[in-house]
Amino acid sequence: MLSELVRISNYYGQNKDYVLAGGGNTSYKDENFLYIKGSGTTLATITEDGFVKINRKKLAKVWEKEYPEDTKRREGEVLADLMEAREDKSKRPSVETSLHDLFSQAYVVHTHPALINGLTCSACGEKAAREIFGDDMIWIAPTMPGYVLASEVKTKIEEYQKTGKRANLVFLANHGVFIAGDTVQEIIDMTEGVYDAVKSRIKRFPDMSPAILNPQPDKIKNALDANFITFVCNNEILNYIQNENEFKKVYSAFTPDHMVYYNHKAMFVEKIDDAEDAAKGFSEKYGFLPKITAVRGNGVYACGESEKAAQTAAELFCDTVKIAVYAESFGGGVFMPDWLIDFIANWEVESYRKSVAEK
Ligand SMILES: [Zn+2]
Structure with a gap:
């Protein structure tokens, strides 16, 4: 069954519509054990060794215990x-281990697709x-990750059942989706159904065709004292960088992934020569x-x-x-709330994921 888990993990991991970099996680469980992706591993290339074997009875003890109020x-x-x-x-298991264990199905795939x-x-x-989806889904509002999120999902799943x-x-x-099934095929079919259903509601698709303008990476490199720079521009980015007001629609983090891989705010400047001064103000603020x-x-x-970190x-x-x-089709984008950004910015488990990501 672990080979099936590897298969489905690589399948979604290699499809950038579903996960990027080290995002997302998968699991398989039998009565006694849960096999979950290790933190800092990548679904695209994971092998059986990348999963952490968890004793489910020990894991369930979390729900019997009283924990301190202090976060x-x-x-x-x-x-x-x-x-x-x-x-x-x-090995260190994914931070979302307890969430996976809440589903009664054998396989759980958790991804962060841009469309969803x-x-x-x-x-x-x-x-x-x-x-x-009517009543065939559970919706979880933005919630503090870790124990609080797992408790919230547990309550909702129990109610639903x-x-x-x-x-x-x-x-x-502001995070992603969990899909559970007793077989890998069940998950693939269901994921396709969910994806197509959301897609059918999209009124405008992003135009990511490259636009090569006049990149001057050395200027930014010097202004920010950066090690590596990746330049990117496409037709959709051009829409958001025509003025600061448009940029406000993309300047913060929608999900924890954005925080992990580029911190939670992006900087906008009118002219490339403004970058050095602007960075000082930015750094004082954030x-x-x-x-x-x-x-x-x-x-x-x-x-x-590193070059890889800049590209990611x-x-x-x-x-x-x-x-x-995509969010334009659903009333417009909403970033993660500030209290959630603050919590994650200081959260040990995401800084672990980040330290792995920066290598
Ligand atoms: Zn996630």
């Missing part, structure tokens, strides 16, 4: 209990999801130098500690752009 202490203790539930202590996030990161997303149905489709606002700098009418520059940041910014376009 930091609580998350620390929950993480320690999750680590304790591992059969193999050398057009729905989950939009003003009328929940209403539209109700219209499309009182109606005699098994929960197999959960949308997390506490970090921008990883994404958009220059009016010119393009977007992504900085990184650029790729994730393009994901933000796609989400913003």
